[in-house]
Amino acid sequence: xxxxxxxxxxxxxxxxxxxxxxxxxxxxxxxxxxxxxxxxxxxxxxxxxxxxxxxxxxxxxxxxxxxxxxxxxxxxxxxxxxxxxxxxxxxxxxxxxxxxxxxxxxxxxxxxxxxxxxxxxxxxxxxxxxxxxxxxxxxxxxxxxxxxxxxxxxxxxxxxxxxxxxxxxxxxxxxxxxxxxxxxxxxxxxxxxxxxxxxxxxxxxxxxxxxxxxxxxxxxxxxxxxxxxxxxxxxxxxxxxxxxxxxxxxxxxxxxxxxxxxxxxxxxxxxxxxxxxxxxxxxxxxxxxxxxxxxxxxxxxxxxxxxxxxxxxxxxxxxxxxxxxxxxxxxxxxxxxxxxxxxxxxxxxxxxxxxxxxxxxxxxxxxxxxxxxxxxxxxxxxxxxxxxxxxxxxxxxxxxxxxxxxxxxxxxxxxxxxxxxxxxxxxxxxxxxxxxxxxxxxxxxxxxxxxxxxxxxxxxxxxxxxxxxxxxxxxxxxxxxxxxxxxxxxxxxxxxxxxxxxxxxxxxxxxxxxxxxxxxxxxxxxxxxxxxxxxxxxxxxxxxxxxxxxxxxxxxxxxxxxxxxxxxxxxxxxxxxxxxxxxxxxxxxxxxxxxxxxxxxxxxxxxxxxxxxxxxxxxxxxxxxxxxxxxxxxxxxxxxxxxxxxxxxxxxxxxxxxxxxxxxxxxxxxxxxxxxxxxxxxxxxxxxxxxxxxxxxxxxxxxxxxxxxxxxxxxxxxxxxxxxxxxxxxxxx
Ligand code: BGC
Numbered sequence: 001x002x003x004x005x006x007x008x009x010x011x012x013x014x015x016x017x018x019x020x021x022x023x024x025x026x027x028x029x030x031x032x033x034x035x036x037x038x039x040x041x042x043x044x045x046x047x048x049x050x051x052x053x054x055x056x057x058x059x060x061x062x063x064x065x066x067x068x069x070x071x072x073x074x075x076x077x078x079x080x081x082x083x084x085x086x087x088x089x090x091x092x093x094x095x096x097x098x099x100x101x102x103x104x105x106x107x108x109x110x111x112x113x114x115x116x117x118x119x120x121x122x123x124x125x126x127x128x129x130x131x132x133x134x135x136x137x138x139x140x141x142x143x144x145x146x147x148x149x150x151x152x153x154x155x156x157x158x159x160x161x162x163x164x165x166x167x168x169x170x171x172x173x174x175x176x177x178x179x180x181x182x183x184x185x186x187x188x189x190x191x192x193x194x195x196x197x198x199x200x201x202x203x204x205x206x207x208x209x210x211x212x213x214x215x216x217x218x219x220x221x222x223x224x225x226x227x228x229x230x231x232x233x234x235x236x237x238x239x240x241x242x243x244x245x246x247x248x249x250x251x252x253x254x255x256x257x258x259x260x261x262x263x264x265x266x267x268x269x270x271x272x273x274x275x276x277x278x279x280x281x282x283x284x285x286x287x288x289x290x291x292x293x294x295x296x297x298x299x300x301x302x303x304x305x306x307x308x309x310x311x312x313x314x315x316x317x318x319x320x321x322x323x324x325x326x327x328x329x330x331x332x333x334x335x336x337x338x339x340x341x342x343x344x345x346x347x348x349x350x351x352x353x354x355x356x357x358x359x360x361x362x363x364x365x366x367x368x369x370x371x372x373x374x375x376x377x378x379x380x381x382x383x384x385x386x387x388x389x390x391x392x393x394x395x396x397x398x399x400x401x402x403x404x405x406x407x408x409x410x411x412x413x414x415x416x417x418x419x420x421x422x423x424x425x426x427x428x429x430x431x432x433x434x435x436x437x438x439x440x441x442x443x444x445x446x447x448x449x450x451x452x453x454x455x456x457x458x459x460x461x462x463x464x465x466x467x468x469x470x471x472x473x474x475x476x477x478x479x480x481x482x483x484x485x486x487x488x489x490x491x492x493x494x495x496x497x498x499x500x501x502x503x504x505x506x507x508x509x510x511x512x513x514x515x516x517x518x519x520x521x522x523x524x525x526x527x528x529x530x531x532x533x534x535x536x537x538x539x540x541x542x543x544x545x546x547x548x549x550x551x552x553x554x555x556x557x558x559x560x561x562x563x564x565x566x567x568x569x570x571x572x573x574x575x576x577x578x579x580x581x582x583x584x585x586x587x588x589x590x591x592x593x594x595x596x597x598x599x600x601x602x603x604x605x606x607x608x609x610x611x612x613x614x615x616x617x618x619x620x621x622x623x624x625x626x627x628x629x630x631x632x633x634x635x636x637x638x639x640x641x642x643x644x645x646x647x648x649x650x651x652x653x654x655x656x657x658x659x660x661x662x663x664x665x666x667x668x669x670x671x672x673x674x675x676x677x678x679x680x681x682x683x684x685x686x687x688x689x690x691x692x693x694x695x696x697x698x699x700x701x702x703x704x705x706x707x708x709x710x711x712x713x714x715x716x717x718x719x720x721x722x723x724x725x726x727x728x729x730x731x732x733x
Contacts, residue, residue, distance in 0.1 A: 001195070001251045001282050002007075002249070005352075006313055007357070008074065011349060014364055015348060015352065016129055018104065019078075020341075022103070022104060024327060025081055025327070026083060026346065026347075026352065027318060027319050027320060028079060028080070028081055029078050029083065029084070029111070029320060032068040032069065032070050032084070033084060034066045034068055034069075035068065036065070043058065043290050044419065045062065045611075047430070048149035050488070050494075051488055051491075051492070051493050052487075052488025055149055055423070056433070058265060062551065063087075066337075067419055070094055071162075072094070075101075075108070076101045077102070081319065082111060082287075083724040086431070088152040088366040088370070088371045089152075092365050095152075106352070106355070107360035109206070109358070111156070111157055111287075113158070113429055114144050114148050114706075115139075115430070116144075116427070116429065117140065117143070117147070117549075118432045119374065120143055120145060120383065121548040122385070122390070122548040122549075123434045123546065124176050124394040124526055124546045125173070125186075126172055126175065126177055126545065126570055127393040127545030127547060128393050128453055131391050132567075132570075132675050136389055137185070137186050138193040139385060140193065141191075141192070142193040142197060143193075144171050144193075145193065145194045145197070145636065146202060146203055148205050150374055152366050155205055155208060156208060158194070158208065159175075159176075159210075160173045160174040160210050161175055161186065161210070161215050161245065162238075162241075162256075162554065163175070163178060163180055163181055163183050163217075163237050163241065164178060164216030164217075166217075167221070167574065168221025169216065169218060169527075170490045170491050170493065171490075172527045173427060173428045173527055173546070174491065175216065176570055177571040178570070178571045178584075178613060180236065180237050180241060181671070181674070183241035183244075184241050184244035187244045187248070187250075188247070190207065191245050191250045192248060193247065193301065194602055195248075195251065200502045201358070204358075205358070207250045207251055208250075208387055209252035209254070210256070210266075211256035211257065211289060212226070213234070213260065214227045214260050214265075215227070218258055221496045221497075221580060223494070224257050225258065226258060226259050227238050227258045229261070231703065232701055234260070235547050235700030235704055237259060239275070239280075242280065246276075251284035251357065252282075252284045252285050252286065252486070255272065255288055255289060255317065257292055257295065259301075264301055266295070266315075266317060267311040267315045268286050269318070272286055272317060275704075276316075282354065283350075284350055285320065285347065285351050285353075285354060287317075287319040288322075290316055290322045291322050293312045293317065293320050295307075295597060296308040296310060305323070305325045306417040307592070308325060308480050309325040309329050310339055313326070313330060313347070314343060318350050318351060330344070346693070354525055360547075383550065390548055390551055391554045391563045392541060393545060393567050394544050394547070394554065394558050395543040395565065395567040396567075396617040397531075397535070397543050397617070398535060398539070398540060398617070399540045400539040400540060401539060403478075403518050404522060404540050404561070405560055405561025406478060406520070406560055406561070407561075409451070411475070411478070412451060412479075412480050413455060413472040413479045413517075414452050414453065414474055415478070415479055415480065415482070416481050418482045418483065419442050419454065421459075422435055422439065423435055424487055425524075425549065426487065426549065428437065428492070428546070439550055441544075442454050443559075443708065444550075444551070444554070444556035445552070445555075445556045445560075447553065447556065448560055453475055453509045455471055455472035457472055459505070460483075460505060461486070462502050464511075472512070473515035477518075478518065478520060479515070479519070480519075481520070481524075482520060483501055483509065483521060483523065483524070484523045485526055487526070498530075498577055499529055499530045500531075500576075500577065505655045506534070509534065509538065510537075513537060513538070518539060520542070521542070522544050522555055523542065524544055524545060528569075530574045530575060530576050531573060531575070531610060531611075532576055535575070542558060561619060563648045564618045566616070566650065566651035568655070568719075569612070569720075570614065573610050574608040574610060575609075576580070576605045579602070579606075579607075579609070581635065584613040584614070584669075584670060586669060586720075587666045587668055588667065588669050592669075607694065612721045613672075614655050614721040615721075616653070616719075619643075620648050621646040622642075622644060622646075622650070622652045623645040624654075624718055625717065625725075626639075626640055626641040627640045627725040627726070627727050628727075629715045635694055636692050636694065638656060638689065638691075639687060640688050640691050641685060642654060642680070643686075644681065648720075650679070651677055651679065652680070653676070653678075654676045655720070656674045656675065656677045656717050656722060657670045657671060657717070658671055658692075658716070659671065661711065661713060661714055661728070663699065663707075664707070665701060670716065670721060673692055694708070697713060711729075713728065714727075716725050
């Protein structure tokens with residue numbers, strides 16, 4: 001996010017003309033509150049929608065009928081810098097008040113949670129990450145940016161790039177999984193997609209990378225819980241995606257709810273000022289998470305709102321989401337001198353800079369034609385991209401005896417309530433989809449011409465229907481069971497202590513298996529599930545996640561073999577929940593897990609993942625051979641031969657890992673460094689090359705310093721983090 005000299009001068013001139021109240025107004029974000037018969041703030045409504053207390057229909061109905069307070073008076077008085085919303089006509093009205101009726105005519109920055117698409121909802125992030133496709137990450141973000149602008153949103157609270165290794169945490173669904181390298185690729189691509197097409201103000205938004213930082217490491221996977229870790233772990237695992245986003249010019253950052261080593265991120269001066277704004281060079285501003293400044297009182301780090309507000313401002317928190325603490329209490333503190341004016345000036349300079357960079361001073365409105373275009377329906381190219389993203393995000397976990405793909409001649413008994421629920425395909429943090437755009441698995445199979453009979457039988461909640469199960473088992477040549485989680489079972493405030501299939505779905509699968517018919521299982525869920533029994537018993541498992549509006553089309557295409565699955569897991573799957581957190585790149589122990597007793601293992605479960613990071617099958621097979629590792633002054637040159645050794649075309653994600661065999665700090669057993677998606681025809685062979693800068697082989701120590709240490713390195717390449725070819729090389733930097 002770079003400003004021209006002229007734009008910088010504009011910001012400074014404006015800052016000089018502002019009163020203290022107007023400055024603090026810029027630091028205040030409002031969301032519409034519902035007034036009248038029920039007094040629920042908008043943020044709570046969103047919460048209710050997210051945790052399943054409200055359905056999408058109920059939410060829309062409330063919004064369309066309720067009287068809402070949009071804080072027009074405060075906007076007119078210059079006491080609001082930002083609002084939340086997704087209604088383009090309302091956005092235009094509020095911008096008009098800000099531009100024409102407030103003293104200085106400063107436009108609003110309008111934010112919304114566009115996490116995986118607004119109306120054109122594409123797969124949840126943990127699914128999309130499984131595509132290992134940087135160009136896809138970028139294209140879906142660009143689509144989201146355009147659609148956001150057409151709805152009056154110029155600031156997306158995305159990407160969510162928290163590394164997450166404990167699938168009890170419901171928010172694993174929102175981010176790119178467990179790995180810092182994949183997470184950094186994802187972060188960079190998302191920032192490019194959201195921000196880089198500045199050929200027109202209609203094409204880009206300000207990204208808000210979140211949640212800064214280490215939120216994914218919350219103890220026991222329980223949302224909002226405490227986190228503690230070494231500096232080196234923070235720097236090597238949790239910061240890299242944020243650093244990558246800052247390098248790519250991310251405009252804003254949202255601080256996380258959690259405390260890190262005892263200090264809530266919201267008031268953590270070291271994290272905000274020293275690391276984020278100093279070392280990593282954030283150019284735009286930091287916003288708190290919803291109500292997080294007030295929560296510092298509950299954290300026990302501030303005595304009251306006033307104390308929390310002072311600490312947050314001084315720590316470098318530029319904008320207050322939702323508490324009014326800045327708006328109501330900060331002015332007196334600046335006048336008393338508790339909070340220096342320079343702190344306020346810096347925050348406002350940053351906020352105004354983002355508004356200038358967004359072109360809001362010149363062009364704050366959504367043209368009526370854009371609004372009408374979306375009222376007519378979604379653009380065909382958006383629908384196509386949602387489908388492509390869904391197709392690339394599925395992961396074939398198991399396919400015994402090549403049960404998949406099915407043929408159109410087979411009679412399918414389709415089982416599971418989730419299979420027919422178009423309103424479950426979008427998953428967590430999707431709030432603006434229309435049911436008419438969503439395709440269920442059942443609808444997808446029917447549209448694809450499959451011979452399919454549907455039997456609901458059971459789902460994540462509720463009882464099983466024995467009669468239907470009996471019918472599903474007698475009709476049909478093959479059973480396709482769609483099981484998993486509802487959208488409300490992952491996302492914010494949706495941690496689960498048991499990450500197995502919820503409800504009576506395992507029983508359902510047992511009954512189906514007893515029929516003796518082949519059972520194909522399609523998983524529809526928002527987190528890596530604990531699947532020990534399922535992986536042992538079921539012959540074919542397709543992980544389909546919550547794939548977005550075209551879920552049904554994509555699943556049908558995979559089941560019927562119109563596309564070959566090509567996704568690889570962005571997150572390891574445990575056998576049982578008690579293994580969490582389980583991840584491939586764990587530090588080496590003195591007694592690596594093995595069959596012998598006194599090693600790092602469990603008595604009652606495997607020591608490593610059931611399905612590891614990077615795992616994913618396809619309808620063909622790939623053979624790796626001829627690994628060669630060479631060296632130039634600055635890089636390693638790694639080459640190998642990849643052959644499509646199966647009977648049809650397919651796409652493989654070739655993964656490059658390294659291990660620093662001996663270092664001054666214990667290093668991970670394996671670390672992903674790069675990857676490549678390669679499509680090959682049946683029988684085709686290709687030479688694959690990676691050039692890995694030697695500077696990527698270092699690590700951060702416990703002072704936060706980056707170290708490159710001479711010595712032995714193990715280089716490995718393969719189609720998953722478990723199956724790799726390996727070679728060693730001794731390096732001097
Ligand atoms: C979530 C954020 C979100 C914000 C605004 C919070 O509860 O943690 O991820 O951006 O609400 O909706």
